Amino acid sequence: MTLSPDGWQLLKRWEGCRLAAYPDPGSGGEPWTIGYGHTGPEVVPGLVISPQQAEAWLQSDAAEAAAAVDQLLAGCSVTARQREALVSFCFNVGAGALEGSTLRRRLLAGEPAARVIAEELPRWCRGENGPLEGLQRRRAAEVAHALGGTGAATSPVPSGQPGLPQDQAPVDGRPIQLRDAAAFHRDLPHQRQAWEALQRSLNAEQLEQFARAYRQASAPAGQQPWPQAMAQPETPAKPAALHQGLIHLAVPYLAQNDSATGQGPRMCFSSSCAMAAAYLRPGCLNGPGQLDDQFLALVQRHGDSTEAPAQLAALAGLGLRARFRSDGRITDLVAQLQRGLPCPVGWLHKGAVSAPSGGGHWSLVIGWDPATRQLLMHDPNGEADLVAGGYVSTAIGSGKGLRYSERNWRRRWMVEGPGSGWWVELLTAD
Structure with a gap:
């Protein structure tokens, strides 16, 4: 409960x-x-x-x-x-x-x-x-x-008391071995809940001891443990522009509908990732033609423009490490923005907000206004109608710096319930 x-x-x-x-x-x-x-x-x-x-x-x-x-x-x-x-x-x-x-x-x-x-x-x-x-x-x-x-x-487990709290014991009576998680953890919902319950049962000292042991052991041979290796990336994330809690990253806007490739209707994912790349690595796309067309060419070397692995490979080719996730919450996006990192997000743009549908659409979160609970968004397709579905305008430039209602947009993003949003987590530049 x-x-x-x-x-x-x-x-x-x-x-x-x-x-x-x-x-x-x-x-x-x-x-x-x-x-x-x-x-x-x-x-x-x-x-x-x-x-x-x-x-x-x-x-x-x-x-x-x-x-x-x-x-x-x-x-x-x-x-x-x-x-x-x-x-x-x-x-x-x-x-x-x-x-x-x-x-x-x-x-x-x-x-x-x-x-x-x-x-x-x-x-x-x-x-x-x-x-x-x-x-x-x-x-x-x-x-x-x-x-x-x-x-x-949910009180912390007393120091020296092994295992899970009594109300988390395995139902079949067999002693639980936490090391089994390494073999059987597949990021399923009940597994995440179990790990979260275990974390709540540990005090701060126990968590820190586990973190040191786990990160030290998981570092590849010859490399530093995770905290030291990640502490100072070669290209740090850009600072967010903050004003009374407002975050607004100065990300350049790219529209998918003016593509010279003929792929405009299928380029929302590529245009969104291209905007993020152009912001985090200025000048990384410096060939002829529009920036998102250049990025699309990189994506197509690895697969179709709708495939997340192809997008991640193209970002990696520009020196940006990223991973695709399907567990997003609004707090995840805000945390990224606070680090100065924009967030490509995949959501359903058709149908009423009470029953969103469609094959999916990608846009780029560039800011957050906590006073109005609005997400600042670069939508490469234009301005969406979050309530009725579809688009109010698909004119070139109409999707720049939009303010999408968090309450309405998140229903199109977390369609499978809390913590189910699709997004690309940009880590840092290599």
Whole structure:
């Protein structure tokens, strides 16, 4: 379960449930809200839902908040009740606010979770005109929940106690051998969940001991262990342009529809990767013709332009190391942007946002605005209609520096649920 019964009670109490859509108090209109604080394009004026639908949306939204907490605070030693309080907090303020918070920085630095939560949560109670009584009471309830009970389900394993916590023992009774993971780990969902549960069970010292042993052993003969070898890449990532949390990378824009190759309709992946390459390695594409046409020629040496291995090989030929991933979350993209690295992303651009379809489309994430929860995007095909599907415009240049709603776009990106987005992780330049 995402939360315990007490955790669900905490969340439901402070969100409240309204079965008829109501407008945003600030704007008097959008975004409209319904159920337990649920918003989205499906919530329109006049909408009325059943208690069962409200519960279903709550389950989905809470799962997203819990996944964000688990990822943003990975490695932090928190109890089950502290995690639930943080999920309620994240549900209320959003993952973007948690990501940039002092609360997160202090927890990642290893400060005691109880003290950090008690000191930091009460600070998040202000509205436009000062502190709000409702938020003050919610923060107090979250702190009280965090500090109550033992939370043994996710407490760190005491030093010297081997294996998994009791509630994670193998169901068939056979002793578990962690070394088996090297042979059988195939990055399946239940395997990832097991590794994440194990990580939560270890304290910071144990994690560091494991990291040193694992990275030392995994370094190829004659090479340094991973932390030292990766610490200073030859071509460091460019710094992000930050302004009150805004990230906007000055990536050159390339349109797929003006290609001289006749491959324009099939070039979204190539144009997106070409933009990233031109930004990270200026001058790496210096032949005749348009930059993305040059990049396409490199891709075609290794395969079809729609194939990820061919794209990665072309990037490698330009001195850029990358890997294709299908486990993306919004927090992954923001973390990359904070390092100054743009993110090629694959998503479904056809059909309504409630049921996206299509063979897939690629664009390049170049920034993030946490104030509006919008992704800054170079879309090589033009400006997409995120709600209805298709494109508002495919005119050359119409896809430059777009602001795509995180709420609507992520539904087209993580179509198989949280943590299922397709993207290319650019590591660093060789």
